[in-house]
Amino acid sequence: MARNIFLTQDELKKRRHHFARTFLGDRDLLLLFAGSEQRLRNGLDNVYPFRQDSNFYYLTGIKESEAVFILTKTEKGGIREILFVQEKDPLKEKWTGYRLGKEAAKEISGISDVYYLNQSEGIISQLFNKSQRVWIPYPYKGTLNEEPSQEVLRINRFKEGFPHLRFLNALDLLKVMRTRKSPLEIKFLKEAVKITKTALHKTWKKMKPGMTEYQIRALVEYEFKRQGGDIAFNSIVAAGENGVVLHYVECNKVVEEGELVLFDVGAEYGLYSADITRTVPISGRFTPEQLKYYNIVLECNKKVIDVACQGTTLGELNSIVVETLRKRLTEDGLISQPEEVGKYYYHGVSHHLGLDTHDLGQGREEGLPVNSVITVEPGLYIKEKKMGIRIEDDIVIKRNQALNLSKSIAKEPEEIMGIMKK
Numbered sequence: 001m002a003r004n005i006f007l008t009q010d011e012l013k014k015r016r017h018h019f020a021r022t023f024l025g026d027r028d029l030l031l032l033f034a035g036s037e038q039r040l041r042n043g044l045d046n047v048y049p050f051r052q053d054s055n056f057y058y059l060t061g062i063k064e065s066e067a068v069f070i071l072t073k074t075e076k077g078g079i080r081e082i083l084f085v086q087e088k089d090p091l092k093e094k095w096t097g098y099r100l101g102k103e104a105a106k107e108i109s110g111i112s113d114v115y116y117l118n119q120s121e122g123i124i125s126q127l128f129n130k131s132q133r134v135w136i137p138y139p140y141k142g143t144l145n146e147e148p149s150q151e152v153l154r155i156n157r158f159k160e161g162f163p164h165l166r167f168l169n170a171l172d173l174l175k176v177m178r179t180r181k182s183p184l185e186i187k188f189l190k191e192a193v194k195i196t197k198t199a200l201h202k203t204w205k206k207m208k209p210g211m212t213e214y215q216i217r218a219l220v221e222y223e224f225k226r227q228g229g230d231i232a233f234n235s236i237v238a239a240g241e242n243g244v245v246l247h248y249v250e251c252n253k254v255v256e257e258g259e260l261v262l263f264d265v266g267a268e269y270g271l272y273s274a275d276i277t278r279t280v281p282i283s284g285r286f287t288p289e290q291l292k293y294y295n296i297v298l299e300c301n302k303k304v305i306d307v308a309c310q311g312t313t314l315g316e317l318n319s320i321v322v323e324t325l326r327k328r329l330t331e332d333g334l335i336s337q338p339e340e341v342g343k344y345y346y347h348g349v350s351h352h353l354g355l356d357t358h359d360l361g362q363g364r365e366e367g368l369p370v371n372s373v374i375t376v377e378p379g380l381y382i383k384e385k386k387m388g389i390r391i392e393d394d395i396v397i398k399r400n401q402a403l404n405l406s407k408s409i410a411k412e413p414e415e416i417m418g419i420m421k422k
């Protein structure tokens with residue numbers, strides 16, 4: 001399997017043309033920045049592994065950092081696409097690896113106007129002078145620590161230098177496009193799910209009480225990489241009580257006999273992300289109490305998948321889970337008032353999935369379109385019983401039903417126990 005997977009020129013051109021035709025007015029311009037290398041993981045020159053900005057990748061197919069892309073219309077109503085990439089630099093390339101240069105960038109993106117970055121200021125100024133509105137997707141990442149990112153500083157400089165321009169948020173436009181997946185995108189997602197499936201099933205056969213969460217996580221991640229995938233997000237392997245923490249990533253506990261282990265993991269393939277959760281008993285058998293609660297979560301998962309289709313909203317899907325849990329947990333006696341369900345289930349059931357694990361997509365109250373891809377992940381977190389259960393599948397929305405991409409990843413208790421028996 002080839003490690004270097006690219007989107008096709010055809011697909012990229014289609015996306016850019018669609019964007020320009022649908023959203024760009026005559027004196028509009030779309031401006032995208034590639035991600036920058038994130039330095040200082042620690043020390044002076046230890047950089048984080050680079051991963052392209054998803055919007056930039058979506059329209060250009062370019063995985064290299066620092067690039068800039070502009071999409072605008074010509075005076076005759078045609079489309080103009082311009083890409084700026086890093087200069088070739090034999091010395092730097094000896095240290096930090098090859099740069100694409102203009103020719104390879106043209107080849108990958110299908111954009112014929114490719115320049116080096118040192119020409120970008122001049123060309124951007126010319127285009128800005130002829131434009132009225134500039135669409136930029138923001139916020140760019142780097143906002144977690146409240147510091148303005150490099151891109152935000154750049155946008156601020158543009159605002160000062162070109163006061164006649166109106167700057168608008170392109171995320172609102174990109175999210176309409178990115179919500180609906182093309183056949184090629186669904187193919188990549190299927191591959192990401194397939195890699196995740198193999199990793200989970202192989203890991204379940206090997207794991208046993210006494211292993212640590214991080215040893216089990218290593219088995220999963222080894223399989224992702226062995227199959228040519230990447231790790232889409234910080235893997236969660238949470239045993240016993242740790243399963244009630246939604247984004248538990250420490251992974252340093254020894255897994256004890258009889259505990260449940262919650263895996264929320266996803267391979268990335270061609271920059272598309274799987275996102276799968278399964279909860280399995282370390283000892284190979286569910287206890288009767290674990291099984292009782294597991295089956296309640298499984299019921300919620302199946303109900304949502306049965307109902308999801310074109311036009312349903314993420315909000316409606318979540319209500320199904322809340323209603324089902326209210327009913328079942330009241331019957332069980334775990335809760336006595338319907339509101340108490342919030343103590344044991346405290347997130348939404350779905351999010352969009354694609355280039356980003358929490359993908360850019362339409363809002364919770366908008367009807368889902370055909371070929372949108374979402375997760376279905378009901379959960380039940382009972383801290384006092386040291387039990388966290390979540391079952392997550394990835395589905396494609398169709399006109400009258402949903403297509404479950406992760407259907408073949410075991411989730412029936414018998415099936416899971418069968419795999420664990422080896």
Ligand SMILES: [Mn+2]
Nearest residue numbers: 275375377392
């Ligand atoms: Mn998820």
